[in-house]
Amino acid sequence: MKKIKNQILDIHLGKIKQYNLNIRNTMLILGIVFFQACINSPEKKSSQGQEHPNITKLKAQSAEFKPDIIKLNENVYVAVGYDGSNASMVIGEEGVVIVDALRALGAAEKVADEFRKITNKPVKAIIYTHGHLDHTGGTSAFTGNDTDVNIIARAGFKDELEENSPVEPILKQRNIRQFGRDLPASEVINRGVAPGITPTDRAGKGYIAPNLTFQDSIILNLAGLDVELHAADGETNDELFVWIPSLKTLFTGDNYYKSFPNLYAIRGSQYRDVKSWGESIQKMSALPIEYLVPGHTQPLTGKSVIYKNLKNYSTAILSVYQQTIDAMNMGYTLQQTVDSVKLPDSLIDQPNLQEFYGSVPWGVRSVFLHYVGWFDGNPTNLYPLSSVQEANKIIELAGGDKKMFKELNKALKEGHYQWGLQLADYLLQTDYEKTKVIEIKINLLRALAAQQVNAPARNYYLSYSYELENKNKK
Structure with missing residues (x-):
């Protein structure tokens, strides 16, 4: 920065001599030049913490989760932003059908109260679009004490979820990082398709297991409405979509939301059948839909808008x-x-x-x-070197620990953050300046987070940085 300032001053001093300006004007110009040099320097911009455009963009996505009961038509109401996912009420002549039931029982109770202000008809059925906890944890808020409610899902419901996995402990840890559940509130923006902070009041405590399942497709009369349920592999292998022809309304579950789809979850998941996912969306797009309710983000209205969104999604x-x-x-x-x-x-x-x-x-x-x-x-890659062996060879090639450490600092300073992370990981295989290397890695993770439009990546970078920071203090 000093070099830049000196170059600019030399240029302007030349102009001062050229125009024979007096001392007062000279000092004024020098002051302006110095100020401009400060605000335009990369170091000053960084210290001022100017927001990256991707962060601004991610913040704008939060408008999708503003708490609201959205009326799509006289029969369909969608609760958005009360929890991490959407819950919907469909009113029929004989009662209502609930599609998805949120995660926290406390949040579901609030939504159930709002729905009852609209109609006091009894709940005849609850449909789970898939097994994720954020769609199934609040069911009892809608059923109350009624044990005759149909709870409907696909066969194989919840089979692939983390609670059934032999590696559940690490999946839980990665889940916490992906969603930023342990981050300070000040660090949280959102989860990409959900609010950054969601209710925890009795999370999952309202879950009721399905009492009616199907394989490929089924047509049921629920609350006086003919409702079509179709298997639709995608985000999960127990996913379905709900089509109500008389209302021209489609419920997509998590196969559609306003974001590029999460074809793989960094928290760890079984393979999500990508080809089937695209084909499931194609199947939906062939329907004469006027109202579309996603599993997350706000619903869509209008045939042409919906068709365009589904078409570009499947494509x-x-x-x-x-x-x-x-x-x-x-x-x-x-x-x-x-x-x-x-x-x-x-x-x-x-x-x-x-x-x-x-x-x-x-x-x-x-x-x-x-x-x-x-x-x-x-x-x-058949028999690669161990992590330690590779690190030692790369460090040796770089000219030793000190030179590698110098390159690490250079990567941070020059904004080569991913390269810096990789260099840090090599050094962390040794004992060289371990505390300092961890401090630099923390800064690199936070620098990458500050550029991310992807909420799970941002949350993971930040969560991991706080874990390292806490370990480094011990």
Whole structure:
């Protein structure tokens, strides 16, 4: 910065001499020059903490979760923003049908009270679009003491969830990081498709298991309405969509929301069938829909708007899938495949395909590993060096610990944050300046978080940085 200021001062001093300005004007010009140099320098911008455009964009997404009971038509009401997902009420002649039941029982009770202000008809059925806790945890708030309510889901409901996994402990930890559950409130923006902070009052305590399940599709008369339920693999393998022809209303579950879809969850999940996901959206888009209710974010109204949103969604998913398959068949390694797959230019700027929640590279990695497993075809990777061996060789190649540490600091200073993380991880395989290296890694993680439009990535970077910070203090 000093060099920049001196260069600017030399230029302006030349102008002062050229125009023979008096001392007062000279000092005024020098003061302005100095001020401009300060505010325009990268160091000053960084210290002022200017917000990255991606963070501004992510903050704007929070408007999707403003708490509200949205009336779509005389029969359909959607509760948005009361919890991490949406819950809906469909009014029929004989009663009401609830689609999804939130996560926290306390939040579900508030929504149930709001729904009862609209109608006091009894709840005849509750439909789970899939097994995730944020759609199933508050059911008893809607059923009350009535044990005759139909609770409907797909066969295989909840089979793949973390509570049934042998690696549940690490999945829970990663879940906490992805959603930023342990972050200070001041650090939280949102979760991409949900509020950043959601109710915890009796989370999951209202869950009631399904008493009616189906395999592929079923048509039921519920509360006097003919309701179609269709299996629709996508975000989960127990996902379904709800179509009510008489109301021209579709409930997509988590196969659609206003963000590029989360084809792979960094918290850890079983393979999400990407091809089937795209095909499920295609199947939905063929319906004459006038009202669309997603599992998260606000509902859509209007045939043309809905068709456009579903069409570009399915096109994006299937494009990522097919590009990945094509690259694999050309013998690309995993990283080469990730580097080659991009959304088509016509889709990149679509509002419902911004990477607030899902990420194209994550989806590519998931497809690649699903079809061929961990080995990417490069024989170099059959028996790689251990992490410690590789670190020592790279550090030696760099000229030793001190030079590597110098490069690490340089990466942070020059904004090469991902490269810096990789250098830090090499040094952390040794005992060289461990405390200082961890401090730099913390700063790198937070610098990356400050640039992220993707909420799970941002939350994970920040959560991990706080974990390191707490360990480093001990």
